[in-house]
Amino acid sequence: MRRYAANIGMLWSGLALLERIDAAARAGFRAVEMHFPYDVAPGKVRDAIERNNLTLLGINSPPGNLAAGELGLAAVPGRETDFVESMRTAFTYCRESGARSLHIMGGNTSGLSRKTCLETFRSNILRAADLAESNDIQLLLEPLNTARHPHYFYHRVDELVEILNWVRHPRLGIQFDTYHVGMETNEISTLLRRNWSMIAHIQIAAVPDRSEPNSGDIDIAEVLREAESLGYAGWIGCEYQPGGSVEEGLGWRQDTRFVETG
Template sequence: MPRFSANLGFLFTEVSEIERVAAAAAAGFEAVEMHWPYQVPAVEMRSALSRSQITMLGLNTPVGNATAGDFGLGALPGRESEFQQALDQAISYGHAIGATAVHCMSGLVTGNAASAAERTFVANLKLAADTAARADMTVLIEPINHRDKPGYFLHTVEQAASVIDQVGRGNVKIMFDCYHTQIMQGDLTRRLKHFLDLIGHVQIAAVPSRAEPDEGEIDYRDICRSLDRLGYNGWIGAEYKPRGRTEEGLGWLSVWTQDQSSDNRGAMV
């Protein structure tokens, strides 16, 4: 049965970041993930996780100079030293709080710089993978759609698979965000099956609204069943923007959990 984690960058934003951990646990989540929690001291975050007995899955590398429009540094030629600083910060913080993965953001790249960007990204990911391995962490890379983030270098699952092949490290995996992939490519079930061995994490949100996954054009209950049939044993991250208060929109979680329990009981009969 798929296990669901709460992305605290989008969920429970009615309270402070440190309080979101307890809120997620109270709502029934057993794991959380965050975007950029660095303003919270690591010792405080680890204590909050311990009190709630909840697992921290992963966090993102810092974006760079956000005021200048940066959205990641991994594929930006000439900025390798900045990427290494961002990577070191993410892995140091992640290791301190017990996170299991770091998402290395590729950044925004113009079309005519794609070849140089790919070479840079591959080289940076080799460094990231080796550094993460020493902290017993996985490196995730995520294709992000061009409607929400025009110019994002990594934007298809096939591109991510090619990059991972070039990196040649076993601890580099795809963060398969169904929302982004549906917008860019569609054909989710086939891609999940084809790239299953390379997938380290799955995320969900409604398309096109990016709200709760109980609306829109993707049948996530079927996606969950497909992941079960495929033998996916990782987490599914709820990375959506709630229509209202987070708790008011969590009906899908209890319904889907009951669905999966019923399916499993039926399989044992």
């Protein structure tokens, strides 16, 4: 079964958040995921989701100060109190909006002790995972590619798997984004197979320009076939940057290699 979800952090980005939800429904999507919806009351998001008969998959944790270049706090020593507060905010938002998962941002850690960052990350993530258990929320962690995010805490899937094997908690899983993974290696399907047991969610976009998934240097359709052969039946997040208007670019969903099956 193949089902696509609109990532409205990137699709219809010129619209207000609630208008993006409406636009996703009009375009035929049955689920959405978001980046940082915190400026909009979660009850309003829930109402828009329910009015459009959609499923809200997940959101990102508060990033910290984006203007200052922060991308999360989980691995940043000295920001533990801020991280705990961000988790309170995130879990409250998930609960009140109906979001099922939370992508926790690791943060930019350039110039900091790797050992200290790892210890900080483990402590923070275990605390968050316990909260996720009581709130029935899936926690997602995602490597961000080196070219675009050179200072991020982790860049490669294998690197994150090693960290998660050390942290160990059943609520933790990998968000496998074909764009970020493909920017690090062209062996996307190999990585998918090797780390399959830890992959909880898949997102798609072309490599290297992050446009519609039926373009670029990597056969994204083949990656999806590989995932399905391994048993993936979850939603597929469409987190790409449209080459033109979103609607003009949606023809890729009619391509026989990409058509939904459930």
